[in-house]
Amino acid sequence: MLVALVALVAVVVAVVVAVVAAAALPALPALRHRLARPVLRRAAGRCRRRLELRGTEVRLSQERRLRRLLPAGTARGSEVFRERHPLGQSCPGGAPGGQVPPLHPWALLRSCWGTDPPLQGSLLYLDALHAAFPRALAPRRTALLSWAPGHPRAPAGWPLPTLYCTPVEAGTLPSRAAALRVQLLLALQERALHVLEAGLASELHDALAALHAGWPELAQDLALGRLSPQPGLPEAVRGRLQALLVPSAARAAELRAECARGPEGIVQRLWPQLEVVVVGTAHGAEQLYCDALRRADCRGLPLYCPFYRAAGALLGVNLWPEEPAPRFLLCPDWAFYEFLPCPAKEEPQTVLLDELWEGREYGLVLTAQPGEYRCRAGEVLRVAGFHKQCPVVEPVRRESQALSVRGESIPEDRFCQSLCRAVGMWPGARLVDYVCVESALLGTSSGAGAPHYEVFVELRGLRDLSEGQRYKLDQCLQEDFPIYKSFRFKGSIGPLRLHLVGAGAFARLREALGTPLPMPRVLREEKLLQLIQSTVIS
Template sequence: MLVALVAVVALVAVVAAAALPALPALRHRLARPVLCRAAGRCRRRLELRGTEVRLSQERRLRRLLPAGTARGSEVFRERHPLGQSCPTGAPGGQVPPLHPWALLRSCWGTDPPLQVWGGGGSTAPHTGRAAPPPGAAPPDPRLSPRALAPWRTALLSWVPGHPRAPAGWPLPTLYCTPVEAGTLPSRAAALRVQLLLALQERALHVLEAGLASELHDALAALHAGWPELAQDLALGRLSPQPGLPEAVRGRLQALLVPSAARAAELRAECARGPEGIVQRLWPQLEVVVVGTAHGAEQLYCDALRRADCKGLPLYCPFYRAAGALLGVNLWPEEPAPRFLLCPDWAFYEFLPCPAKEEPQTVLLDELWEGREYGLVLTAQPGEYRCRAGEVLRVAGFHKQCPVVEPVRRESQALSVRGESIPEDRFCQSLCRAVGMWPGARLVDYVCVESALLGTSSGAGAPHYEVFVELRGLRDLSEGQRYKLDQCLQEDFPIYKSFRFKGSIGPLRLHLVGAGAFARLREALGTPLPMPRVLREEKLLQLIQSTVIS
């Protein structure tokens, strides 16, 4: 009874503070302990549910089905055939904004819509200890007080046309980057404005990005344009640029304060080179948080760890698929993100890989460690047994809950003759080939099946075309270009067989200029993980226009 009374008092305090826009600092101060207590409550709930996975899943399924429907997972699977791909969900697959009412309901109710471990700077964990193996007890989820300090989190994220607060808005002064900066029509303009506002605040504790590629591109813009950024900092101005409306520029410029000292520091640190630049520019930074850091985004994470973010933990708190929140990363120190699938958040089914002719799904408590599975979701009422298009590998278990690693997206496989080269394995072959080119380092890549090129592909057999951005090489010899085709033949016997028969033609490799992929991501129009196989002619034409060799 006392706990319920305390919760009611806390709720009244948060709502009362929300009604006082003139006192945002008070609202921040009142909401922060509520968030921290809610995180602890949700963690304890997850620990409990981890010992009764089948019961939790059956309970979740009952809540997703209409009243009066026959209950039980066996009956459900008999009556509902496997569906097609899942709906896309929220724009960019991002977590919806977190409101105090939803937060407190997640602590009391039996059906929490959103748990509070992540979603922004409000999630940064303590990072001063090593991560345990998946079977061990995960680290304490209590939040670092410094990570929740006002104005000490910067957000680099582009969500065009969707003006909504990030997931941590119960702490209204958490972010030093305003929401309006992320909704500009131009991705490049949005990231530059957010970067400039973040550079103004030297005492950042958390640097957050919606995607690893957004952080990667923002830092690339820093390396390319730091003299202009330093000048803007010194003058306290926001320079005009394409995609930044004049009225919006005036409002955002009012947030800048001239600082010659900070501008001088920026010039000095950028002149030293990119290695460790993030830690040098923000000496009090504790963690870099990214909304998506696996699959296609892993390439950017690896590059960030090697250079710009060297020495800092790169933490991806959530696993999301098809617009649904599915898992939480309880091991922030590990470089490859792994996620504990939460039995209360969706009803999960899995298709063993490789797929069989008559696929039969297995449930959350029937998985085997080390095996790969295609994900099938029932996450919303009326959307039953949808194929998420994601392949997961079971890395271990915490109690009865599986700990998974996202491996690849089924839609990103290459196939011109039914050979199906998966996204992750193609990347491995490409990296192996690049390793044979002295001085070269892979920055980015994308693939195209020759059918998309139409008559421009020539009269030869169907083939792959690959566009790469490299550092350390300005041109590729014919011998170097052939190395990738040779690696694919060595790694994929079926591809080699088709190449030997002549039914698949030789791979064609193209080198593109710096910044080509940043422009490609802007042309996508939505903040989604980087596609590795292009399916649209306009995107193909854009990347073709950037070829330099």
């Protein structure tokens, strides 16, 4: 006990000294990095050990977390809590990743014994990243592609800001396209990157699409050390960011040569020392972009998604950076979890974190904030295994993204499977992106027919679709969903209508969303519907 206390005091003193010294040396980022990194790694090691301990006493950890979330004087215990509070409605939403928290000595001191999920999560991320990729924590060797208009979004390694070569201001521009282009240009300037990080897989996907479409202009900017004017980039901001560029004809020539060779493996070829690509959200709706990145641009590189968030709360961490499929350890100190077994029963009874079965699917119910009790997160998880007593989960689908015009409810993940199967029947076609609309949103413009789905797709390798090809998707849905087939046979659901949109349509749609959220697969707003309709080419 005495040894542990002495070790804790040593960590506390080291944290104070390092952070105070770093704050006093704003002109010496390399020294700040050398002081802060070992201290943060020690704090991260302590977080990991505490997580391992909590994993052996999950029920006790959950009861402690619940007591901290309830008002003082409230009757204790999860059984009483569930009796007194009925299952709530949907959780309030939130963007993946909050604003950059203030970094000061007391925040790091709390990390030695506190349970603040964002700080704990980032420390665990730094620990896992360094263990798998020892060079990943080098100063200014991580580039960030992330858009959050008006205010910065916390990157994965925010407690160690000297990791990043990308200025915070570049990600807060009013235009998503401008922000990603500026960040891409600054990343291209740094040939010796070890980590490429994006807030969402779709942000990396769109930045690389901009690279393929505009590499001659980017190469010219690199050669001249210039940041070209563009919509959404205020002139004053452009001047400040341009001061970070240094003319490099050699780097520009390298960019031209590599881009001329095509997209396959372009990320590794442009940054030869790159070890890993980190994406803040890569599952669910973002999985389509991850698959595309692995096939072409990021071929040969691991894609690491470190965090699982739902309803704006950080819930889990991925401790296995080198595994291809992201799996998340639900941390018992970060929220009080309940689960509804799937398929749902008429009188649902929740089970707790230590009552899950491997291989089964559950709907997530959260108590993550004081006063917000037993909220349905709208997420379905599959239990992939256990780490000690803690479940390791894979997100499966979002319940809000199910298609239903007659109560048939086609889930997001299974619709995507049917769509990919149909696209596989179109010679030469590859699915880039898609979105769905229920005909009720179209109003009178949907015609006088029965309720139906309308699907908007972006394809590569195919510029038009025949009526026979369009029907393939409806046919696949009928084969995969007997209830849908029954409604189609009765005529109570009309035939699906498929539209082909032009290149870049979905990047503009994501900008119109206004916030950095995972791609919605079912549109619910008329303005977004009108935007995607305006891009239809067939």
